[in-house]
Each structure stands twice: as structure tokens, then as C-alpha cells.
Amino acid sequence: MKDNPLLKFLPLSPATLHILLALAGEERHGYGIMQDVARQSIGHYKLGPGTLYDNLQKLLDQGLVIESIRNTEKESRRRYYRLTTIGRKVLEADLERLETAVHEARANLRHPKPQRT
Amino acid sequence: MLAIYRLLLRLHPRAFRERFEEEMRSGFDDAAKRGRELWLICDATVSLFRQWVLRSRYRILEADARASLYDGTPRFETIRDIFPRPLSFLYGGMVSLILFAGIVSLSQQGRISSFPGSLSGSEVRHSFSGLWRVTTGIQSIRATPPGRRLTEWIQAYNSGDSATLDRFASLYIAKHPDNPGLVELRIQSWLKSFNRFGPLRLRSIQQSGNNRIVVLAQADNSDWWRIVVDVSSDESHLIQEIAVENLDYSVDFPFGR
Numbered sequence: 517m518k519d520n521p522l523l524k525f526l527p528l529s530p531a532t533l534h535i536l537l538a539l540a541g542e543e544r545h546g547y548g549i550m551q552d553v554a555r556q557s558i559g560h561y562k563l564g565p566g567t568l569y570d571n572l573q574k575l576l577d578q579g580l581v582i583e584s585i586r587n588t589e590k591e592s593r594r595r596y597y598r599l600t601t602i603g604r605k606v607l608e609a610d611l612e613r614l615e616t617a618v619h620e621a622r623a624n625l626r627h628p629k630p631q632r633t
Numbered sequence: 634m635l636a637i638y639r640l641l642l643r644l645h646p647r648a649f650r651e652r653f654e655e656e657m658r659s660g661f662d663d664a665a666k667r668g669r670e671l672w673l674i675c676d677a678t679v680s681l682f683r684q685w686v687l688r689s690r691y692r693i694l695e696a697d698a699r700a701s702l703y704d705g706t707p708r709f710e711t712i713r714d715i716f717p718r719p720l721s722f723l724y725g726g727m728v729s730l731i732l733f734a735g736i737v738s739l740s741q742q743g744r745i746s747s748f749p750g751s752l753s754g755s756e757v758r759h760s761f762s763g764l765w766r767v768t769t770g771i772q773s774i775r776a777t778p779p780g781r782r783l784t785e786w787i788q789a790y791n792s793g794d795s796a797t798l799d800r801f802a803s804l805y806i807a808k809h810p811d812n813p814g815l816v817e818l819r820i821q822s823w824l825k826s827f828n829r830f831g832p833l834r835l836r837s838i839q840q841s842g843n844n845r846i847v848v849l850a851q852a853d854n855s856d857w858w859r860i861v862v863d864v865s866s867d868e869s870h871l872i873q874e875i876a877v878e879n880l881d882y883s884v885d886f887p888f889g890r
Contacts, residue, residue, distance in 0.1 A: 533738060541786075545656075546653075546656045546657075546659075546660055547659065547660050547663050547664075550660065561670070563673075564672065564673060564675075564676025564677075564679075564680070565656075565657045565661065565664075565673065565677070566676040566677050566679055566680020566681070566683070567676060567679070567680065568660075569649070569652075569653040569656065569680070570649075570680055570684065572685055573652065573653070573654075575651065580675040594656065594659060595656060606729075609753060
């Protein structure tokens with residue numbers, strides 16, 4: 517477990533997690549990511565362009581996200597981004613981590629341990 | 634709003650701008666239609682802070698880029714694509730002068746004299762005049778009666794020797810009929826200062842007249858001292874008053890060692 521190379525990317529920050537989730541289904545441009553993040557969180561988490569591109573830069577550097585080329589004239593001002601294979605694995609690993617945490621939290625809430633006196 | 638947003642984007646590191654500026658502007662156009670300009674400006678401000686403070690990689694990239702272009706010629710740099718109007722320099726100069734005059738004026742009135750490490754108005758004036766003298770190399774004490782007495786006093790003080798100071802006092806310091814033990818007390822005080830702070834070195838002459846000289850000196854521990862010597866106007870030129878005051882200024886102000 518300690519040798520798992522994905523561990524160095526975990527845990528993902530909320531912004532990073534939302535961006536990767538937005539790109540999990542399909543490739544999107546920056547504004548599309550922002551809209552999808554708002555949709556995922558039912559409007560509770562608003563990602564600004566500054567935060568978005570700062571995180572995208574980091575993800576591109578880490579190789580978790582890659583730019584995809586679109587040559588249509590209409591889309592010339594926009595770049596599209598998609599997950600790489602390793603990006604998808606990192607997202608899956610973080611979701612697994614979150615699932616474990618949520619499972620444990622629920623168990624603790626259902627069966628609270630008796631307090632020591 | 635768009636102009637402010639563009640300015641904020643242009644202040645971002647070059648590597649970031651080249652990659653994302655166009656997209657961020659496009660995002661602004663989209664979001665502006667929904668009346669969220671202010672939020673976008675706040676976001677860009679936070680992003681600006683984050684890029685320069687937390688993402689040092691960009692600074693390194695920019696430094697590398699600059700270093701690769703550097704040919705050894707001294708130069709000024711501006712943020713790319715931002716060229717200040719000539720009038721901006723005039724306005725900037727005027728604002729700087731007004732601020733400087735205001736600070737000196739407040740200092741002269743004693744309103745900010747308690748500011749840590751600050752000088753009073755007259756001290757500021759003396760400091761600048763002293764700085765000028767040091768810069769121009771005019772530091773030697775003129776051969777006026779108080780100048781000669783001060784030179785002799787510094788030599789006696791820096792000897793750190795009680796007998797030398799006693800001899801100096803008996804020759805050059807006027808006796809106070811009301812307080813005959815005052816000279817002895819001062820000698821003890823000077824010896825204590827010498828042992829604690831080390832010898833004094835003359836740094837600046839603040840005032841030099843026929844009966845009074847005021848100088849700034851610096852001790853080994855970088856403390857600043859003001860020495861005021863008043864001599865009688867008769868031929869003996871005995872020292873009527875000698876004040877040695879530790880200024881407690883910040884180290885190396887106003888003159889480097």
C-alpha cells in the first residue's frame with residue numbers, strides 16, 4: 517500500500533476533486549467545468565476561473581489532465597480538457613478513500629461508542 | 634469592470650497568462666452576462682495572490698527567462714504589455730513628495746515621534762544634513778574651540794582610562810561651584826559607557842559654531858550617540874556643558890558602519 521504511486525496525489529482538495537469529477541464523464545472546456553461543478557454541488561460550491569485554472573495548471577503538470585485539440589473555428593477560443601488514465605485512477609482512489617470515510621462515519625453515528633467516565 | 638479584470642490578469646505570472654488568459658477572459662464574458670463581475674474580480678485577486686505567493690514555480694520560470702536574456706546591462710523592467718503613461722511618472726513623483734513632506738511635517742510636530750526607530754523632525758533634518766556630509770566626505774571636526782575640546786574629549790573617552798579622563802576634566806571642564814562632585818560623576822558615567830559600549834567613532838557633525846558643537850557618534854555595538862559640547866567664550870574655552878546622549882535608534886541608522 518505504501519508503494520502505491522497514486523498515494524502522493526491523495527487526498528484531493530475539494531476544487532481538484534470537483535474538477536476531476538466534472539471531467540470524468542466527458543471532456544469539457546473551462547466554463548463547462550465551472551458549470552458542471554455548480555451542478556454537482558447543487559450550487560453550493562462555486563468555482564471561479566482563477567481557482568479553476570490554477571488547479572488545472574497543477575493537474576496538467578501532474579499529468580492527471582490533458583488538453584484535447586479542437587480545430588473548429590467556433591471553438592478556437594476555448595481549450596478542452598480530459599482525464600488521463602492516471603487521472604482516472606487517482607479519482608477512483610480518492611472516491612474509494614471517501615467511501616471508506618463515509619462508511620466509517622455512518623457506522624460510528626449508528627453505533628456510537630459508550631463514553632468513558 | 635472588464636478593465637479591472639484584464640489588469641488583474643495581466644499581473645499574473647507570464648507562464649500562467651500565456652496559457653490561460655484568453656480562457657479566463659472568455660469565462661469572464663460568459664459570467665458577466667449573469668451579473669457576477671464582482672465575484673470574478675475577487676476570484677482573480679485571490680488567484681493573483683496564489684500564483685505569486687504559493688506557486689513559486691512561476692517565479693522561478695520567470696527568473697530563468699529573465700536570466701537567459703540578461704547580458705549584464707543594468708536595466709529596469711515593467712510588467713509586459715503595461716507601459717505607464719509619461720504623466721503617470723509625474724503624478725507618482727508628486728504623490729511621493731506630498732507623502733514625504735507629510736511624514737516629515739508630522740515628525741516635526743512630534744506626532745509620530747514614538748514610532749519605533751523614528752526620529753523627531755529636527756533629528757530627521759540633522760540626519761539628512763549629516764548624511765549629506767558623510768556622502769560628500771565632510772566629516773572632520775573644524776579647529777574651532779569647541780571642536781578642539783571635543784576631539785580631546787573623544788581621545789580621553791576612548792582611552793577608557795580613569796586617570797586620562799581626570800586629567801582632561803581638570804584641564805578643560807569648568808568647575809560647577811554648586812555641584813563640585815558633578816565632574817567626578819560624569820567621569821564615572823563615561824567609563825561605564827565605554828566599558829559597556831566600547832569606543833565612539835565620529836560619524837557626523839550636526840552643528841559647529843564658535844561656542845558649541847553637536848556631533849553624532851557610533852559605538853561598537855552600533856548604538857548612536859549625540860555629543861553636545863558648549864565652551865566658554867573667553868580665551869580659556871573651558872567646557873561649560875558636555876552632554877553625551879544615547880539616542881537608542883535602530884542599528885545603522887542613518888549611516889551604515
